[in-house]
Amino acid sequence: MCTSGVFMELGTDMLGGRYGLKADINDPFGVCINQKERVKYNCYGQMNAVLNWAAEGSLSKEAEFVEKIQNNDLAQETMKTIIGTKTDIAEKLSDYLEICRSIQARLHLACIRGLALAVMTNGTPDEEYREVIDVCTQPIMNKEERGACLDFSLKYLQGLYTSWHIKEICSNAGEKYKNLMCE
Numbered sequence: 001m002c003t004s005g006v007f008m009e010l011g012t013d014m015l016g017g018r019y020g021l022k023a024d025i026n027d028p029f030g031v032c033i034n035q036k037e038r039v040k041y042n043c044y045g046q047m048n049a050v051l052n053w054a055a056e057g058s059l060s061k062e063a064e065f066v067e068k069i070q071n072n073d074l075a076q077e078t079m080k081t082i083i084g085t086k087t088d089i090a091e092k093l094s095d096y097l098e099i100c101r102s103i104q105a106r107l108h109l110a111c112i113r114g115l116a117l118a119v120m121t122n123g124t125p126d127e128e129y130r131e132v133i134d135v136c137t138q139p140i141m142n143k144e145e146r147g148a149c150l151d152f153s154l155k156y157l158q159g160l161y162t163s164w165h166i167k168e169i170c171s172n173a174g175e176k177y178k179n180l181m182c183e
Helices: 004-016 037-045 048-054 059-067 072-083 093-102 105-122 128-136 143-158 163-173 175-181
Strands: none
Touching: 004 037, 004 048, 037 072, 048 059, 048 072, 059 072, 059 093, 059 105, 072 105, 093 105, 105 128, 105 143, 128 143, 128 163, 143 163
8 A cells, every 4th residue: 555655745735734734843743643553654654854844853853752652663663764864874873873872772773774774765876785884884883783784774675686786785794694685
């Protein structure tokens, strides 16, 4: 079911005040609460623009809104999606890591996975894997963070690349991670 675009457009309409819709600065996810379960994830994930507006562009403030989501899976997926929209991960990695480490423990690794998602989404075509492995193996990440970042990245990349690319990716990922994608 394709509902992502519907919710993305709804968020845009809310911010623009179209059709009498208004975004709630105190509850950017308010429109999502009563959605059916099958579309709830898309609603929360596509309220990026509304969330960014309510949080005045601050990822820390965005995270505070996400922390209020009761359902762990929904909160984690939303956190990953929200940070996955950032375009400046490489330049601000230490700042983003600090935020990921300061939020609720249940969201910490989802935030790290979001860093990987952002790098892959905004990376140089056919070079995303190098860029994300570079980010995931930064010494400022602890072992658990590197593992979460690489695990997510390598699994995500399996859907993007040919088997030849996968072998190249695996050769750059280190011995432990070769088993995730390589025969």
